Amino acid sequence: MKKILKIVWLLFISFFLISCIQTQAIENIGIINAAGVDGAESETESNLIETTMAVFQFTTEAEENTKTVSGKGTTIKGAVKDAEMSSIYKLVPGKIKLMLFGEVIAEKGFLPFMDTLARDPRVPDLMYIGVAHPNAKEILMIEEENISTDVGQFLHGIIEHHSNDHNIPRKTLQDFLHVYYDIGHDNILPIFEIVNDVPKHSKNALFQGDKVVGELSQEEITLVNMVERTVKDQLLELSIPMGPFAESTEYKENGQQVDEFEVGLNVIKSTSKTKLKDINNLEFTTDIKIQLRLVEQTAEVAFKSQKSIKLLEKEVKKNLENHLDKLLKKTQELEADPFGYGRHYRKTRQGKDLTNDEWREKFPDINVKYNLDIILVRHGAID
Amino acid sequence: MKINLNISPGERIRAHYLFFIIIGIQIGVGILGAPRYIAEHAHQDSWISILIAYIGTLIITAIMFAILSRYENTDIFGIQHHIFGNFLGKFMGIVCILFFFIQLLTTLITYIEVVQIFLFPSMPTVVMTFLLLIPICYSILGGLRIVVGVVFLFSFLSFWIVVLIYDPITRMDVTHFLPMFEASLTDLLKGAKATTFTLLGFNILLYIYPFIDNKENAKKPVYLGLTFTGFVLLVSTIVSIGYFSPNDISIMSWPVLSLYKSVQFSFMERFDYIVIVEWMLVVLPTSILLMWAIVYGMERLFQVQQKASLLGSSILLLILCLFITTDLQIQKVTNFVGDIGFWFVFVYPVILFPLVLLKTKRKPLKEVQNEKDS
Structure with a gap:
């Protein structure tokens, strides 16, 4: 009897300790599938960045599975917070499959924006990264009927599918950072642009450090x-x-x-x-x-x-x-x-x-x- | 105070459990960050540093066995009492216990920090410490046999994590190790010293030795355990350096955990979360053994009841956790343990050994064995 009481007591404590952890019900969170980061083009707000995210939502009322939201801020996390204001969900980065960087950022240098990706352990290491031409927002905001699936899956599919036969540079965040930190080696990333209303992987960006300095065709990549x-x-x-x-x-x-x-x-x-x-x-x-x-x-x-x-x-x-x-x-x-x-x-x-x-x-x-x-x-x- | 102990057969453990005790106490939170600290000094030649450190642990363990073999059946407290006398011996005993206490504190707060960074950012440290202390206290109250049983079981439950790094292995870059043999001898030795925090704990042998049933078989499992730890450390460091760029690894807090971020299965996208939770099974044996050493030491030195010292140190741990909150403080405590640990675990037995030889030579060995109270 005494033993049972002890166990009941322990269970009782454990039960209440659960509330110490932040709850995340799946109906209340938006899982970011693909994200894009764009720099401001005007000089006056040069430190402002805009993030666009394709988000999975799991409510029964919603007709579509994904929704695209965007927000502005001076940091990526700030911009995500801003985007949350227009969404009834809490946006979580645990399953980002693809991250696109707009051309403005790619020319200025990637690394400041990579920091949060490496620092925040919730962000997966195995997401693909790419460059968007002219900006990521346009690509992620594409109408779904044009591609008959959601855009995050679509772009990820392009990279995944083609990289299996080593057609295009399959660069995960980890691969990019590895080459970036290696001395005497420079990165190549795929460039996406919209051709005939459909995002297409048309060419590739050649990096010097974290800046894009040129373009390479598919043949050159081979x-x-x-x-x-x-x-x-x-x-x-x-x-x-x-x-x-x-x-x-x-x-x-x-x-x-x-x-x-x-x-x-x-x-x-x-x-x-x-x-x-x-x-x-x-x-x-x-x-x-x-x-x-x-x-x-x-x-x-x-x-x-x-x-x-x-x-x-x-x-x-x-x-x-x-x-x-x-x-x-x-x-x-x-x-x-x-x-x-x-x-x-x-x-x-x-x-x-x-x-x-x-x-x-x-x-x-x-x-x-x-x-x-x-x-x-x-x-x-x-x- | 008795120098030699009489342990009833019911309290004794078989020698082969020493293997699990050694790896249980050695492999803990240290290994998560170890490659970074080793690579900081020895760069691409880190593997040589680890081999040096491994050979170091073997030599120190051989010395420990040599010290213990001069006595009938004793532990470090008995030896210190015999060599330094009553007052100084007790003082050294307190130092031993304090060191284990700080080591336990570091283990807990480092693991909790990992959980807070990766899983629950807003979870208070005290709650986590309290939760971890429940299984620790539970096993201690069960006695040494329960402690060893838990260590044995948990070792088996956590071995499989090592297999998962096959994925990073396939993507290693061999050029990160070239050119070889570039680090100077001082760099290599500094790198070897940086492994201290990870390899600490094998001096538990000096505490647990009297409880071993078949002492003639004790050497093999201990050396095998040290080899296993050395091997795991070697593999994780080599894979970390090969997989991450050497410049990248220098800014990572836990390279080994980051390795698991790259492991992906179609049914499980983020394996690092599993590994962090699973790592509790690696941290618990370490903590339990350290706590056992503290409680045992208190009983041996001052005849304090197990329950009292267990409660006391648990409360002290909870209080200290409130004060050590920022990662810089944790870093400082870790470095402190590493530095002190080097002198305490690696250098102290070497100093002790000639003293033991001298003391046991002057008096015939038998007399020491039969000496009851001094």
Whole structure:
């Protein structure tokens, strides 16, 4: 009996202690699914920021599952508070899947706005981040009928789906901060803009530190990825000169004579290895081994013999090396190193004290020799 | 005061439980933040620092065993009494108890701070302390066997968390460890010293030794326990450095907790919440063992009843929790425990050892064993 009394007493206390914790009933909270941060464009209120949030709501009365709210403030948390004023819910950040930053902020620098994301442990580390063009509000306020789902899910879906085949830079908050804090490596983030009333991932932003300094196309991203890591199942579109193939070509009867033809190649697997050959002259070599599969061509070239396949391999190699050189020049002009060559420099004994500023001075002077090893493994069901 | 103790067989524990006692008391809140403090000094070579610290714990433990083997069946209080005499021996005993008390306080407030930051920002510290003290007091009142049982069970219930870091492991960046062997010897030693707060507690051996039933088998589980702790610390530090950028880790309060923020399953989006709650099962064994050492010490030194000293220290803990509120204060107390702990746990046994040798040499060993009151 005494024991039972003791237990009852303990339960009694525990029961009342529950009220020490803030209650959060699901009907009363709005779960932020996607958020966007925009900077003010006018000079007078340059420290004012606007956040827009796609919020899940779980009331039976509401017709739609999501609702978009926005608010203004000088801090992100302040702007969220302001947005709460127009919502009957308490907005909670525990399940943010995507965070978009407007172009104004992206050009000024991200990091001040990243602070709260890292500081507040409620904000998940695995949310994707991206840049919105021209601003995040427009994208998050898109009409739902255009995309037939809510916008947070939609944008997250775009990133998730495409990143699975490493098409676009899948950057979670953690990935971004990792690269940001790494010395001699710069970030790439997807840019979203509205094309034909639908948000589209059209190009990519190249960062220098936390500021956007340039744009990269999808093709260029593929090249960056091939230098930086292992790429699998990825489409390459290349223009190949017709000349060398003239002998082995069988034109359709009405086929046109062309100077160049387009090929669609699928990268089965590409692996890369970068080495620092000469640290004083900043000479790097990058060996990339690419296994390809021909999936499309526009010139009816018949690949019957080993010779024509070797020819194609050679042309692809030439073409890719050309592109890689151009891309390197472009990034060197922007002084941003998305390949992470600086990391290879920093990991040597001589370069261990490298700082980001030093690497920005050195990076435009580096020479990279690309050694491509192209293997055309298959050419499909026809010759 | 008796130097050697007669423990009835019903109160004794089997030697293999020492494994769980060692890891239970060592792995606590310290490991959550340890990688940061180690990396602050040793950077990419932190793993060497941890190996140095691990070897250090092995050597100190060997010395502890050597000290204990000079006596029949005693603990640190008996040894201090024998070596320093009545007054100084009691004084040193108080120091031991006070140190455990501060360690217990740090463990509790650090864990509560984590809960407040991650889960319940407005929850008062006193309430959390009170709630944590309930299971602690409950196990202490049950006696040493219950304490060891709780430690044993909770160790099993919390092991699985380690498995979850496979996800960050797959995304590690190896270049963070290059170039290797760059840290100077002083940096490495400083890094090793920074592990102190995490590795503290294995001196519980000096307190629990008389209760061990089969002493001839005591060495193996203790060394295995130390190895296990060293391994867990090594893995979490390596993964933290590989996963986070070295510059990033230097501003993180709890890198190991942040690792779990990146673990995601389709049925459970935020695993860090589970880990924080689960971490109570890691913190409780530490706290229970520390509290046991305090209560046991009070009884041994001043014949204070267990219940009285348990109540006293619980109330004192509750009061102190009211005063230590900001994270800077918590940081200060933690650093204090780390600094003092280094001298107390790592250096003190080394000083004690020659004294014990001298004292037991002058008097024949048998006499010491048979000495009842001095």
